[in-house]
Amino acid sequence: MNFVYITSLLLQSPDGIPKPGNNEPLDLQSWSEVIIYILIPILLIVFYFVWRKNRRNRKR
Template sequence: MLNSIIMQIPHGTPNPDNNNPVDFTNPFDLLVFLILPIVLVVFYIIWRRKRNNRK
């Protein structure tokens, strides 16, 4: 049963067996997974406040 499930995973796609934890010493990982989401949330909050104040 397990063998038939493993054969279903296409080659070249991420699967649970080859995932690595996020390495925050890598500048790209730090930017994409930490800094960018925080900046997007802050800009969204500012945008919503400005939009609500116009009405």
């Protein structure tokens, strides 16, 4: 029974997907990673609060 369970788990692991054992830390020397992982999320949060504030002011 364990053989079937282990075999089914191995068959379900897709190739090309990062696994916990081979992850690399964020490279802050690369501009593309800084823009994607730091700048865009900060801009999205700022734009969300600006949008929410403008929406609230229109209702008044």
